[in-house]
Amino acid sequence: MAEYAYDEEGYNFLYFVISVLSLCLVPITLQSVYSAWKSARSKSEQNLCPCDTCQNERTKISKTQSNRVLKQLFKPKYLFLIAGWIAVALLAYQVSFAEAPKQHWDPYEILGISEGATMPEIKKIYKKLSLVYHPDKAQPGTERESEEQFIQISKAYQVLTDDAVRENYEKYGHPDGKQSYSMGVALPKKLVEGGNSKFVLAIYACIFGLGLPYYIARWWYNSRRHTKDRILNGSMRVFVKELKENADFKALIRILAGAHEFAENAAPRAGEEKILKSVDNTISEELENRFGEKYDIVNENTPAYRRKASSLLYAYFLRQDFNSKGSESEAQALLQDQRYIIEKSIHLLQGLLQIAIVKQWLGVASNIMDLQQHLLQATYPGEQSVKQLPHVTTQILRRYYRNKKKHIHSVQQALALSELERKELLQPLTNEQYLDAIEVANRIPKLKVNKAVFKVVGDRIITPGAVVTFVLKLQNTNAVTAEDTKKKSTNDDSDDEELLDEVTGKLKQEEKESGTLPLAHTPYYPGEKKPYWWVFLGDPKVNRILVSPKKVTDITDEQTVQISFPGPPKPGTYTFSLFVKSDTYVGTDIQQDIKLTIRDKSDLPPEDEVDDSISEPEEDSIAGQMKLMREQGISGALQGGQKPQQGNNDDSDSDSSDDE
Numbered sequence: 035m036a037e038y039a040y041d042e043e044g045y046n047f048l049y050f051v052i053s054v055l056s057l058c059l060v061p062i063t064l065q066s067v068y069s070a071w072k073s074a075r076s077k078s079e080q081n082l083c084p085c086d087t088c089q090n091e092r093t094k095i096s097k098t099q100s101n102r103v104l105k106q107l108f109k110p111k112y113l114f115l116i117a118g119w120i121a122v123a124l125l126a127y128q129v130s131f132a133e134a135p136k137q138h139w140d141p142y143e144i145l146g147i148s149e150g151a152t153m154p155e156i157k158k159i160y161k162k163l164s165l166v167y168h169p170d171k172a173q174p175g176t177e178r179e180s181e182e183q184f185i186q187i188s189k190a191y192q193v194l195t196d197d198a199v200r201e202n203y204e205k206y207g208h209p210d211g212k213q214s215y216s217m218g219v220a221l222p223k224k225l226v227e228g229g230n231s232k233f234v235l236a237i238y239a240c241i242f243g244l245g246l247p248y249y250i251a252r253w254w255y256n257s258r259r260h261t262k263d264r265i266l267n268g269s270m271r272v273f274v275k276e277l278k279e280n281a282d283f284k285a286l287i288r289i290l291a292g293a294h295e296f297a298e299n300a301a302p303r304a305g306e307e308k309i310l311k312s313v314d315n316t317i318s319e320e321l322e323n324r325f326g327e328k329y330d331i332v333n334e335n336t337p338a339y340r341r342k343a344s345s346l347l348y349a350y351f352l353r354q355d356f357n358s359k360g361s362e363s364e365a366q367a368l369l370q371d372q373r374y375i376i377e378k379s380i381h382l383l384q385g386l387l388q389i390a391i392v393k394q395w396l397g398v399a400s401n402i403m404d405l406q407q408h409l410l411q412a413t414y415p416g417e418q419s420v421k422q423l424p425h426v427t428t429q430i431l432r433r434y435y436r437n438k439k440k441h442i443h444s445v446q447q448a449l450a451l452s453e454l455e456r457k458e459l460l461q462p463l464t465n466e467q468y469l470d471a472i473e474v475a476n477r478i479p480k481l482k483v484n485k486a487v488f489k490v491v492g493d494r495i496i497t498p499g500a501v502v503t504f505v506l507k508l509q510n511t512n513a514v515t516a517e518d519t520k521k522k523s524t525n526d527d528s529d530d531e532e533l534l535d536e537v538t539g540k541l542k543q544e545e546k547e548s549g550t551l552p553l554a555h556t557p558y559y560p561g562e563k564k565p566y567w568w569v570f571l572g573d574p575k576v577n578r579i580l581v582s583p584k585k586v587t588d589i590t591d592e593q594t595v596q597i598s599f600p601g602p603p604k605p606g607t608y609t610f611s612l613f614v615k616s617d618t619y620v621g622t623d624i625q626q627d628i629k630l631t632i633r634d635k636s637d638l639p640p641e642d643e644v645d646d647s648i649s650e651p652e653e654d655s656i657a658g659q660m661k662l663m664r665e666q667g668i669s670g671a672l673q674g675g676q677k678p679q680q681g682n683n684d685d686s687d688s689d690s691s692d693d694e
Contacts, residue, residue: 156194329348394579404620410556483624501600550588
């Protein structure tokens with residue numbers, strides 16, 4: 035007969051709850067700890083820009099990190115972790131003091147004797163206990179307890195005095211012999227007794243009837259709302275609808291401001307109209323005074339979030355300070371929204387770029403790449419890119435122009451000046467600030483095309499329809515010494531065919547040994563950025579991308595890039611434009627013409643004739659010896675391979691017979 039042990043006290047239920055919570059908490063906690071450790075480690079290993087401007091901006095951002103940490107703690111994930119581990123600790127504490135229910139009935143323990151007790155000892159102890167717990171001998175008020183105890187004593191005595199029953203107990207642990215047991219984990223009585231059962235059912239209904247379906251539905255809804263690149267579908271619809279082939283900088287800003295991410299996370303707050311209007315007025319004055327441009331204020335019929343995003347983007351390019359626009363709290367709130375918009379815009383630009391690449395719009399794709407550069411450097415299109423350097427302002431450049439009648443536009447122009455001229459250009463700066471500017475200037479990669487050739491594997495000329503491999507050698511001249519440059523220029527005189535042969539075998543090894551570039555100088559961007567470049571081919575005459583952009587990173591010395599694409603279908607000489615565009619720095623791009631010559635297939639050299647006839651194996655070769663062994667036997671092959679004539683064979687046979 036089976037026995038069911040019911041956990042009425044809820045002792046095992048505590049262990050059940052701890053186990054379930056641990057199964058959920060441990061993986062989530064380990065993943066969160068690993069992510070935090072990886073993030074901290076990567077930050078400690080990053081080669082950050084050490085200039086004063088970057089350090090000051092990092093300090094400003096770090097002051098707001100405490101608020102961000104608090105916001106992170108109030109997210110459902112971290113609230114669940116905190117509440118879950120508190121519950122596990124409380125349950126573990128309660129379990130440590132709880133007593134396990136006794137499920138095993140032991141007659142020896144009831145009588146208080148050892149298992150080897152003899153029959154006289156058992157009878158003696160039974161009589162002694164009977165005098166104490168017999169109902170007739172019980173003290174007033176203890177009759178019920180004495181009766182229950184006496185029943186147990188009598189049952190234990192009967193088991194131990196019956197030889198068959200005692201043998202069953204000692205063998206199987208039960209008076210009736212071998213039994214099957216089952217254990218049930220029940221809720222504690224306090225939770226299911228009386229009116230508490232309604233609350234328990236309500237909790238179960240909330241967790242499994244509402245909470246679990248809601249979580250699954252929310253996950254499914256969020257996954258359906260985003261593209262594979264984690265951009266809202268609504269934003270991509272706006273981009274596809276509004277992006278045109280002739281979109282310039284202002285049009286791209288207007289399109290970018292329509293992203294639905296800004297409506298959800300950076301929507302205008304109550305009372306922000308006044309400070310945003312002040313920002314628009316300052317933008318209008320700056321554009322008129324500095325660039326002679328008119329600021330097209332967004333129409334009032336446009337959604338408020340688009341107007342706000344557009345204003346904050348222009349304010350960022352012009353490096354406006356919000357502290358003078360309103361109260362400190364309003365300025366800080368607006369700055370937080372601006373940081374979110376700028377950081378998110380870098381990600382959203384990838385969606386715009388994908389659309390331009392699919393439609394092969396060269397001009398728009400190039401403008402999107404330029405816009406990313408300006409977003410990372412907080413510069414407005416048309417102004418001097420040398421303002422990327424720390425402490426360099428418009429006033430410094432104007433003063434130098436008034437004195438020297440010479441414009442300095444790019445960082446490379448500043449580096450090309452003599453030491454005396456550079457100090458004169460940056461004269462208002464202190465010695466520390468001057469060193470800061472020069473260090474950042476040398477930190478900005480300067481690429482040079484060492485070689486750019488078209489090749490077809492296995493052929494010396496390129497024919498119509500062939501798969502062409504474009505091989506490009508890029509050198510970072512800011513990262514190599516003069517001796518290295520001389521050595522590389524000597525190596526560049528090698529044959530183009532050898533270059534193509536080296537690419538396939540050495541490209542991966544070259545990438546491993548090239549090292550990594552330091553993080554970019556982006557003081558106004560609310561994050562850290564590792565620079566990379568887009569390499570692609572286009573035709574500006576027809577405004578088309580011919581070969582899709584390929585990302586290249588970590589050009590610390592020299593790196594070889596190869597891109598394969600189907601060649602033109604007709605013979606002739608085609609002039610393409612090679613584009614090497616930085617995603618981080620303004621004024622460092624490369625654009626140069628490169629020619630591709632397609633020749634007719636008749637110009638291919640004749641193929642070498644292949645003799646497909648099977649020649650006879652030479653007699654001194656292994657194949658020849660095998661042939662002789664088949665034709666003459668082993669002895670013939672060993673005698674030098676002389677194949678006797680038919681007549682000689684007959685004579686020898688006759689001689690042999692005569693001798694016999």
